[in-house]
Amino acid sequence: MVNVIKYIIISIIILLLQVLVLNNLNIKGYAIPFLYLWIILRLPASMSRIVTISLGFFIGLIVDIFSNTLGMHALATTFFAFMKEPVTLLYISREDVKNNAISLAGLGASVYLKLLLTMVMIFCISIYLIEAFTFVNVMHLLLKIGTSFLSTFVIILAFDKLNLIHKNI
Amino acid sequence: MRKLLQFLIKRFPFLIFLLYAVISVVLLVRSNPYHQSVYFSSSNTFVGSVYSLSSNITGYFGLREVNQSLLVRTGKLEQELQTLREQLKESEYELIQTKNTLFRDPKKSKPTQVKNAKPKQTTVVDNLATNVTIVEGAMENMIPDTLEEIRKIEIWETKYEFLMAQVINNKISHYENYITLNRGEQDGIKPLMGVVDHNGIVGIVSVVGPKYSVVISLLNTKLRLSAKLKNNEYFGSLVWKGDDYRFAVLEELPLHVNFEVGDTVVTSGYSAAFPPGLIVGTVEGVAPNKNDNFHALTIRLATEFARLNDVQVIINNEQEEQHVIEENAKK
Numbered sequence: 001m002v003n004v005i006k007y008i009i010i011s012i013i014i015l016l017l018q019v020l021v022l023n024n025l026n027i028k029g030y031a032i033p034f035l036y037l038w039i040i041l042r043l044p045a046s047m048s049r050i051v052t053i054s055l056g057f058f059i060g061l062i063v064d065i066f067s068n069t070l071g072m073h074a075l076a077t078t079f080f081a082f083m084k085e086p087v088t089l090l091y092i093s094r095e096d097v098k099n100n101a102i103s104l105a106g107l108g109a110s111v112y113l114k115l116l117l118t119m120v121m122i123f124c125i126s127i128y129l130i131e132a133f134t135f136v137n138v139m140h141l142l143l144k145i146g147t148s149f150l151s152t153f154v155i156i157l158a159f160d161k162l163n164l165i166h167k168n169i
Numbered sequence: 170m171r172k173l174l175q176f177l178i179k180r181f182p183f184l185i186f187l188l189y190a191v192i193s194v195v196l197l198v199r200s201n202p203y204h205q206s207v208y209f210s211s212s213n214t215f216v217g218s219v220y221s222l223s224s225n226i227t228g229y230f231g232l233r234e235v236n237q238s239l240l241v242r243t244g245k246l247e248q249e250l251q252t253l254r255e256q257l258k259e260s261e262y263e264l265i266q267t268k269n270t271l272f273r274d275p276k277k278s279k280p281t282q283v284k285n286a287k288p289k290q291t292t293v294v295d296n297l298a299t300n301v302t303i304v305e306g307a308m309e310n311m312i313p314d315t316l317e318e319i320r321k322i323e324i325w326e327t328k329y330e331f332l333m334a335q336v337i338n339n340k341i342s343h344y345e346n347y348i349t350l351n352r353g354e355q356d357g358i359k360p361l362m363g364v365v366d367h368n369g370i371v372g373i374v375s376v377v378g379p380k381y382s383v384v385i386s387l388l389n390t391k392l393r394l395s396a397k398l399k400n401n402e403y404f405g406s407l408v409w410k411g412d413d414y415r416f417a418v419l420e421e422l423p424l425h426v427n428f429e430v431g432d433t434v435v436t437s438g439y440s441a442a443f444p445p446g447l448i449v450g451t452v453e454g455v456a457p458n459k460n461d462n463f464h465a466l467t468i469r470l471a472t473e474f475a476r477l478n479d480v481q482v483i484i485n486n487e488q489e490e491q492h493v494i495e496e497n498a499k500k
Contacts, residue, residue, distance in 0.1 A: 016219070019219075020219070020220070020223045023340065023342070024339075024340070026341075026342045028413070028414065029341055029342040029343075029414060030342075032342055049182035049185075050181065050182055050185050053182060053185050053186050053189060054185065054189070056189075057189040057192075057193070060193075064196075064209075065209055065210065065211065065213070065216060066211060066216055066219075066220075066338075067211070067340060067343075067347075068205070068210050068211055068340070068345075068347035068349075068383060069343060069345070070196045070197065070200045070205070070206075070209050070210070071193045071194065071195070071196030071197030071198075071200060072193075072197060074189070074192075074193040074196065075190060075193035075194060075197060078186060078189040078190055078193060079186075079190070081186075082182070082183075082186040130197070131343060131344055132344070137410075137411065137412065140411070140412055
């Protein structure tokens with residue numbers, strides 16, 4: 001129970017941090033760190049997929065309302081939440097997933113890094129493709145995906161390393 | 170039937186995903202920069218107050234630079250004011266001179282003219298004298314008498330008012346960027362008003378909440394703005410291409426137009442949002458262009474979008490009238 005409350009408080013702080021600081025923390029419009037993905041990623045694998053996807057949608061919607069990009073983050077995070085289980089099962093067995101927290105400490109460095117890499121890549125590609133919907137400038141798009149992927153990957157890894165919640169939620 | 174149910178249960182997460190995805194896509198496609206919902210944008214009171222709180226802190230960052238550019242701007246305006254004052258004085262002097270030559274000299278011949286016009290009238294001399302002064306006064310009123318009167322007319326004719334506002338949220342990283350201001354309906358802000366800062370133009374108001382409003386930034390690929398070259402009055406359409414936030418492109422400029430790098434680009438005044446002559450930026454060079462019949466120029470924007478802080482909203486008292494007329498003309 002303590003962990004759940006801790007998780008909720010951390011989530012709210014992350015969301016505020018995302019919309020107030022991180023969304024503006026970019027280099028000439030590139031390299032935006034999407035730290036709020038951690039909230040969805042950290043949800044226990046034992047949690048119902050439906051709840052995970054719903055949470056993903058609403059978290060995305062909140063970020064959208066703050067940044068006036070209605071539907072963009074919502075669609076990308078819904079997809080992110082939907083892809084979480086299949087991608088996790090790529091790297092570990094169903095049994096191990098149920099028992100361990102999805103974090104650096106819970107899964108071990110090699111598995112967690114692989115998982116994080118795949119998930120962040122999926123998110124960055126999907127969100128920039130959604131944004132570029134009608135607008136095509138391939139080099140610019142690839143640069144945005146690449147830089148945001150790097151910054152997101154680093155910031156989530158660093159945040160997870162803090163290990164604020166020790167056990168499975 | 171059972172198989173269908175089994176299928177649905179097995180695929181339930183996917184169906185939920187599909188449902189949310191459809192909702193998101195509908196939101197995404199329906200969102201138009203000019204018609205957004207107050208509840209789903211940062212003009213709503215909750216989001217606005219969160220941004221307001223954080224801008225209370227971040228608003229102090231970079232004040233040194235803002236101060237510097239304001240000082241430069243004040244200096245320029247002071248210079249301009251000085252030259253305008255001199256011009257006004259000269260023209261006032263000329264005005265009085267022409268007035269003297271026009272009206273004071275033929276004064277002596279006037280009574281006879283009036284007499285000729287009314288030959289049958291047999292009035293006393295006093296009455297005639299007042300008649301003359303009335304006629305003379307009416308003619309004199311057509312040209313303003315003193316500097317005071319000239320100033321009064323100027324003020325009466327300005328239809329633009331400026332309202333100070335603070336930027337509480339500003340994005341430059343998306344293709345469609347928006348700015349949130351700490352002023353709303355209660356302060357008299359309405360959609361489609363123009364927004365400028367001390368360097369140049371910033372954008373156009375789109376959604377207005379009770380206390381906060383959202384501005385379509387000039388850095389929004391969906392915003393097109395009419396702008397012209399200051400020295401030859403040829404106009405084109407200014408649009409941001411979604412890459413570098415310091416540059417925009419002035420399109421649809423006739424091919425025969427001569428320009429030089431460094432030429433100033435100003436608003437044309439054709440849209441009701443901005444008065445003519447506000448600085449947009451300077452010509453940087455020729456932009457790649459698909460249309461062979463027109464020029465496209467890269468424009469270095471005068472406004473520093475990465476560092477917006479205080480802006481002014483332009484209230485145009487005749488904007489509504491212009492919109493009604495333009496809408497009627499389209500029908």
